[in-house]
Amino acid sequence: MSEWRYRLAEQKGTLLALGIFVVMFVIYTANHPAGFTANVVQTASNKGVLLAFVAMAQTLVVITAGIDLSVGMIFILTNCLASWIVVGGPVETTLGVIAVLLVGVLCGALNGAIVIYGRLQPIVATIATGAVYFGIALLLRPFPGGSVNEDVADALTGRLFGVIPASLVVLLATVLVIWVPFSRSVYGRAAYAAGSSEVAAYMSGVPLKRGKFLAYMLAGLLAAIGGLFLTFFTYTGEAAYASGNAYTLFSIAAVVLGGVSLFGGRGSAIGAIFGAFAFRTIGDLLFVFDLDPLWQPLFQGVVLLIAVSLGAFALFRVKNRLEWFG
Amino acid sequence: MSDTATTGGASSRMPKFLRRIDPAVATAFACIVALLVFGSLYSTSFLSPEYLLQQLKVASFLGVIATGMMMVVLLGQIDLSIPWTVATGAMMASAAAAFGPVGVVLAIPFGILCGILIGLVNGVGVAYLRIPSMIITLATNAVAQGLMVVYTGGFSPQDSASEAMRYLATGSLIPGLPNAVIVWAVIGAATVFVLTRTTFGRSVYAIGNRERAAYLSGVDTRRIVMTAFAVSGGLSAFGGVLLAGYASKAAQSMGDPYLLPSIAAVVLGGTSILGGRGSYLGTVAGVILITLLQSILSVMQMPEAGRQIIYGVVIVAMLLLYGRSPASR
Numbered sequence: 001m002s003e004w005r006y007r008l009a010e011q012k013g014t015l016l017a018l019g020i021f022v023v024m025f026v027i028y029t030a031n032h033p034a035g036f037t038a039n040v041v042q043t044a045s046n047k048g049v050l051l052a053f054v055a056m057a058q059t060l061v062v063i064t065a066g067i068d069l070s071v072g073m074i075f076i077l078t079n080c081l082a083s084w085i086v087v088g089g090p091v092e093t094t095l096g097v098i099a100v101l102l103v104g105v106l107c108g109a110l111n112g113a114i115v116i117y118g119r120l121q122p123i124v125a126t127i128a129t130g131a132v133y134f135g136i137a138l139l140l141r142p143f144p145g146g147s148v149n150e151d152v153a154d155a156l157t158g159r160l161f162g163v164i165p166a167s168l169v170v171l172l173a174t175v176l177v178i179w180v181p182f183s184r185s186v187y188g189r190a191a192y193a194a195g196s197s198e199v200a201a202y203m204s205g206v207p208l209k210r211g212k213f214l215a216y217m218l219a220g221l222l223a224a225i226g227g228l229f230l231t232f233f234t235y236t237g238e239a240a241y242a243s244g245n246a247y248t249l250f251s252i253a254a255v256v257l258g259g260v261s262l263f264g265g266r267g268s269a270i271g272a273i274f275g276a277f278a279f280r281t282i283g284d285l286l287f288v289f290d291l292d293p294l295w296q297p298l299f300q301g302v303v304l305l306i307a308v309s310l311g312a313f314a315l316f317r318v319k320n321r322l323e324w325f326g
Numbered sequence: 327m328s329d330t331a332t333t334g335g336a337s338s339r340m341p342k343f344l345r346r347i348d349p350a351v352a353t354a355f356a357c358i359v360a361l362l363v364f365g366s367l368y369s370t371s372f373l374s375p376e377y378l379l380q381q382l383k384v385a386s387f388l389g390v391i392a393t394g395m396m397m398v399v400l401l402g403q404i405d406l407s408i409p410w411t412v413a414t415g416a417m418m419a420s421a422a423a424a425f426g427p428v429g430v431v432l433a434i435p436f437g438i439l440c441g442i443l444i445g446l447v448n449g450v451g452v453a454y455l456r457i458p459s460m461i462i463t464l465a466t467n468a469v470a471q472g473l474m475v476v477y478t479g480g481f482s483p484q485d486s487a488s489e490a491m492r493y494l495a496t497g498s499l500i501p502g503l504p505n506a507v508i509v510w511a512v513i514g515a516a517t518v519f520v521l522t523r524t525t526f527g528r529s530v531y532a533i534g535n536r537e538r539a540a541y542l543s544g545v546d547t548r549r550i551v552m553t554a555f556a557v558s559g560g561l562s563a564f565g566g567v568l569l570a571g572y573a574s575k576a577a578q579s580m581g582d583p584y585l586l587p588s589i590a591a592v593v594l595g596g597t598s599i600l601g602g603r604g605s606y607l608g609t610v611a612g613v614i615l616i617t618l619l620q621s622i623l624s625v626m627q628m629p630e631a632g633r634q635i636i637y638g639v640v641i642v643a644m645l646l647l648y649g650r651s652p653a654s655r
Contacts, residue, residue, distance in 0.1 A: 067460065114642060119650040121599045123404055123460055124589060128641040131586055135634030142631070239631075241582070249464050262458055294479060298472025305465040308457055324456055325538040 013259015014271035020257065021278040028281050031288040038163055044281070045165040046157055046233055051276040052171055053226030054247050055254035056179065057108075057219040059272040062255055064212045065195040065264025066115060066122035070130030071223045072248030074107045076239060077137040078227025083146025083237025086228070093149040101224050107133055108220015112213040130248075137239040144238035153232035167229065171273065174225060178218060179269045187211040195264025253304045254279050279303070350596025350648045354611035357644075361618045369625060379504065385617035386510035387495075387568050389610065391584050392591040393517050394445075394561030396609045397554045399592050400521075402534045402601025403452060403459035405558045407444060408588055410470035412581030415441045415563025416570035417474055423488035433488045437567040438560050444470055445559020449552030459555075478578070487570045495571030506568060513561070518606045530554060534601025587616045590641045600651065 008015075028044070029036040054071050061068040078100050085096035107129070114125045156166050182188045190211025193201035201208055226247075231237060252262075258275025260267025283300050286293070318324065365372035391408060398405045419437025422429045429436075444466055451462035477483075497505045521527035529550045532540040541547045565584070570576045595612030597604025619640065623633050 114646075118642075118646050119653065120642070120645050121651070124593055124599050124645065125642065127586060127589065128638040128645075130638070131634045131641075132638035135631045135636075135638065138629075138631035138634065142629075242579070249468060252461060252464065256461070262461060294476055295472075297475045298469065301465065301468030301470075301472040304468050305462075308461045308465050309451065309455060322538060322541070325541065 011268075013267055014274065017258040017271045017274035017278060021274045021281065024278055024281040024285065028285055028288055031285075033288075038159060042157075042159055042165045044284070045168045047284075048277045048280045049167045049171045050226055050229055050233070051247070051250055051254055051280055052273045053174070053222050053229065054251040055258065055272040055276040056174070056269040057222035057226070058248075058251035058255050059258070059260050059267065059269040060182075060191070060215040060219040060222070061122070062260055062262060063195050063264055063267065064191045064215050065198070066212070066216075067252075067262075068111060068126050068216070068219055069123060069248055070107070070111060070126040070133055071219065071251055072244035072246065073130040073133040073137070074104055074220055074223040075227045075230065075247050076244040077107065077133045077140075078104050078224040079230045079234075080137040080140040080146075080237040080239050082228050082231035083148060084140060086148050086152070086231060088149065093152055096149075097228065100228055101221060104220045104222075104224020104227070105217055106220065108217040108223070109213070111220065112216030115216065116209050116212050130244075134239065134241060134244060137244075141237045141239045144236055144240075146237040148231050148235050150235065153235060156229070156232050170225075170229075174222070175270065175273070178222065182214070182218060183268065187214045191215040192265055195261075196266070249304070250279060250300075251276075253307055256307050256310070348596050348605060348608060350594075351605065351608040351611055353644070353648065354595055354608060354615055358611060358615050358618060361615070361622060365618070365622050365625070368622070372625075379502070379507075381617055381621055382614075383504040383506050384621070385613050386504075386506040387565055387572065388584065388587055388591060388617060389510040389613045390513055390568060391562050391565035392588040392609055392613050393513055393606075394558030394565075395588045396592045396595075396597055396604065396606065397517075397530065398459070398558045399589075399597050399599060400530050400534045400601055400604055401551055401554055402537075402599075403551070403555075404589070404599075405445075405448065405463050405555065405562075406460060406585065407448060407463040407467040407470065407559070408562050408585045409579070409581035410467045410474060411441050411444050411559050411562040412566035412569065412584055413576065413579065414444060414470050414474055415566030416576035416580060417478065417483055417485075417566075418563075419491060419567045420483060420485040420487050420570055420576045421477075423491070424485040430488045430490070434490060434494070434564075434567055437570075438563050441563020441566070442556050442560040444563075445556040446552065448559065449555030452555060453548040453551035474578075481578070483576055486575045487573075491567055491571030492574055493571070495568045506572070509568065514606060514610065521606060526550065526553070531602055534598075534603070536602075586637060586641075587620075590637065591616045594641070594644050596648070 029040060032040055034040050054075055057071045058068060081103055082096065082100045085099055086093055087096065111126055111129055114120055114129065115122045118125070156170060158166050160166050160169060186207065187210055190201065190206045190208055191214070193206045194208050194212050198208065254276035255267070255272045256262065256275070257278055258267065258271035258273070260272055282303050283296060286296050286299055362373065371377055391412065395405055395408065415437040418440040419433045422436040423433040447466050448459070448463050451457045452459045493505065494509060495506050499505055499508065521530065529540060529545045532543070532545060533547050533550060537547050566581060569580060591612035592604070592609050593599055593612070594615060595604065595608030595610070597608060619636070620633070623636060628636070
């Protein structure tokens with residue numbers, strides 16, 4: 001078999017997510033009253049990148065066969081923090097942004113330390129740390145409010161050269177600066193190896209713990225970038241419990257749509273990004289078809305249920321029933 | 327679900343009756359005593375029978391919900407659809423109560439039935455479609471929320487709880503002993519019987535230890551898993567029915583404060599999150615522990631933020647004490 005077929009098979013999930021997104025987006029813009037204009041694309045991309053960042057964060061942890069149920073809360077916490085400290089002049093704003101990102105890294109590192117070195121189950125551990133992060137967010141912002149450096153916010157949520165949405169450029173830069181080096185490094189491979197077979201990886205002397213730890217830490221960082229962007233879009237911070245939960249849930253949906261295996265070891269953050277865009281576009285389809293917004297939660301829930309059930313098709317290929325039990 | 331930890335290896339020199347006590351359950355009960363002592367230092371009315379009975383009554387709602395959660399956790403799975411299953415049970419029971427005399431009679435069974443249906447969807451997804459329980463239950467939670475938002479129009483429903491629901495939650499058949507506590511005791515006794523004295527219960531533990539082995543021993547593991555999820559859904563909905571009776575109406579997001587505490591109660595009571603190990607006594611201890619903690623925090627007028635932080639820290643700390651998986655070798 002020639003090499004490109006291997007490459008194609010490896011990227012199947014990502015390409016499928018891209019395909020779903022393109023189809024959905026064409027339907028969306030074709031039915032949008034304003035059509036395919038720079039404005040429509042900008043709004044859509046601004047909404048999409050928020051979920052894309054959180055979905056990337058989720059991907060890093062899911063690849064190691066873990067799950068991070070606190071990503072949404074890190075997202076909310078950094079949003080609340082940014083609404084306090086990303087203000088004032090250029091120096092203060094820069095320091096504020098750095099501090100927000102550091103807090104994200106810290107949250108991720110705490111999750112990683114508890115899961116890897118404390119040897120707790122990721123589900124329970126991250127639900128608990130998520131409660132802590134939400135509590136801190138609530139301390140920071142008991143009521144919605146705060147402000148942000150509006151020049152920076154407008155620049156990052158606006159358009160470059162009047163056409164390209166700036167948020168997409170930031171997303172691309174994040175992929176190039178964080179995801180590509182990570183996935184090609186020894187630690188990135190260790191994270192994949194931990195997900196596909198932890199025992200085999202351990203026997204081969206792969207730096208498992210450090211690879212997983214780095215994955216959790218970078219997940220915190222990516223969630224923090226998402227939180228920063230949420231602040232840039234809304235100009236405020238709000239400790240919204242429902243919103244944090246929704247982002248955690250949607251990030252899992254995006255990851256599944258993006259072809260990342262929930263059992264770990266397979267998939268890429270780029271697939272998750274397209275999964276996030278596709279999920280967002282599906283949610284927005286309701287608006288262009290003029291349906292009652294009350295139906296949106298149900299519609300998204302059903303899409304999610306169908307998306308997670310897709311993996312069940314693998315059961316038809318199972319020849320030995322014992323493979324059911326993994 | 328993978329490896330099971332061995333407990334109490336060092337305790338072989340202890341007397342037999344001491345060895346039989348699960349260290350986790352003992353720790354949980356010790357924490358309850360410590361909390362009571364701490365609370366009584368804070369306020370003298372803390373140890374009064376009225377206050378303690380009131381706490382037990384509040385605990386029974388969580389207790390009913392945590393019972394279902396425990397069944398699922400024993401299998402090595404988790405049920406994250408608790409919040410909207412609770413709300414669905416409450417809303418559907420209240421809605422049925424508005425449909426004339428027949429509805430009033432059928433209100434409680436109807437609410438529970440809706441919960442069982444949600445649980446069945448979870449169970450079919452986990453057992454037959456092999457979807458990770460964490461994912462499918464999050465999805466059904468979203469669908470249940472969507473259905474309830476469409477049904478109520480996004481507001482809290484106007485229907486109020488039926489007389490029977492209120493009586494079950496707030497009345498007292500035996501003077502001084504709230505009905506809710508009796509309900510919890512009955513459900514608890516039934517659970518202990520099912521888990522320790524029936525094939526179903528033994529199968530639940532066996533599947534939690536190693537599903538493959540249970541399957542090879544002739545257990546219909548898929549049916550057991552599905553049933554356990556249906557039971558969890560039904561009990562969550564019943565918890566919601568009781569809560570609706572307590573507050574005399576259902577509300578949006580009334581189930582949200584029960585997800586984390588129900589998991590925490592089960593896990594703090596020494597049930598292994600990997601499945602296969604745990605006792606109902608531990609869950610009872612966990613439920614009482616969580617309820618007392620909540621009560622003390624609210625007596626101290628701790629704001630919501632502080633409560634969330636303390637919850638999270640307590641759960642992580644207790645798990646680090648005795649909930650760790652074995653080290654890889």
